[in-house]
Amino acid sequence: xxxxxxxxFKATELGARAAIAAISDHIRAFWLTQDQADxxxxxxxxxxxxxxxHAFAKAEPGDVRVLCSLRDSQLDIRICDAGVPMPDNRLPPxxxxxxxxxxxxxxxxxxxxxLIRELxxxxxxxxxxxxxxxxxxxxxxxxx
Amino acid sequence: MSLTSTVDGNARIVTVNAERIDAAMAIQxxxxxxxxxxxxxxxxxxxxxxxxxxxxxxxxxxxxxxKQLESHxxxxxxxxxxxxxxxxxxxxxxxVFKLFASLDDAKAAAAG
Numbered sequence: 001x002x003x004x005x006x007x008x009f010k011a012t013e014l015g016a017r018a019a020i021a022a023i024s025d026h027i028r029a030f031w032l033t034q035d036q037a038d039x040x041x042x043x044x045x046x047x048x049x050x051x052x053x054h055a056f057a058k059a060e061p062g063d064v065r066v067l068c069s070l071r072d073s074q075l076d077i078r079i080c081d082a083g084v085p086m087p088d089n090r091l092p093p094x095x096x097x098x099x100x101x102x103x104x105x106x107x108x109x110x111x112x113x114x115l116i117r118e119l120x121x122x123x124x125x126x127x128x129x130x131x132x133x134x135x136x137x138x139x140x141x142x143x144x
Numbered sequence: 145m146s147l148t149s150t151v152d153g154n155a156r157i158v159t160v161n162a163e164r165i166d167a168a169m170a171i172q173x174x175x176x177x178x179x180x181x182x183x184x185x186x187x188x189x190x191x192x193x194x195x196x197x198x199x200x201x202x203x204x205x206x207x208x209x210x211k212q213l214e215s216h217x218x219x220x221x222x223x224x225x226x227x228x229x230x231x232x233x234x235x236x237x238x239x240v241f242k243l244f245a246s247l248d249d250a251k252a253a254a255a256g
Contacts, residue, residue: 013167013168014168016168017164021164034226035226038226038227038230041197042199042227042231045166045197046200049167049201052167053167096235097236099235099236099237099239099240100239103211103215106240107204108205108208108211109201109204111203111235112199112200115200
């Protein structure tokens with residue numbers, strides 16, 4: 001089984017919100033279970049929000065392209081943008097936040113890359129020329 | 145306003161009237177929570193049953209909403225839909241908050 005869906009949006013918070021919801025709706029129609037699709041939407045949202053918040057933090061929001069393809073039970077999502085590269089050209093480690101601390105010390109952020117790493121089967125980042133390519137792969141044992 | 149609230153017995157119940165608690169609304173959410181919980185009972189229940197999606201910014205805003213309460217007050221969460229529940233469990237925030245399947249369960253615990 002093969003399915004494809006591509007889209008692009010302006011890298012703003014509201015652009016991201018609409019794109020995440022639209023991509024997620026399409027992916028849900030790829031016969032994923034509710035839980036599989038929920039995991040994809042969470043990881044996708046964190047990856048897209050990261051582009052909006054960091055790649056275009058100091059620049060006019062550019063276009064972000066998202067290419068989704070499902071082949072058999074493997075879903076690939078590629079996110080491309082012409083914003084600034086990741087620090088040191090590599091992905092952040094995404095360690096789990098420590099929550100066994102006093103209330104006033106609880107983390108209010110830093111969950112994003114942890115969630116992406118937990119929910120994906122493979123994660124790759126490449127800087128090609130002036131373009132960031134982030135690939136999220138999800139290997140599902142079975143589909144709905 | 146994304147939130148409305150009522151006082152029910154010894155708890156303030158804050159209802160989220162939005163499908164998504166995301167990066168675009170996180171700052172407003174935290175501020176709205178501060179306004180809704182400024183006064184009233186020590187026990188606050190956040191009803192999330194209308195929320196089908198939350199991202200890490202939204203999660204951070206809920207954590208911040210608890211941290212801005214005085215230390216003797218508490219915030220419980222009710223009516224988590226499957227995706228919201230998944231985010232809380234993956235980030236271990238289910239160890240920090242009391243999560244209730246429904247608002248009625250949370251109210252019963254507050255009364256008991």
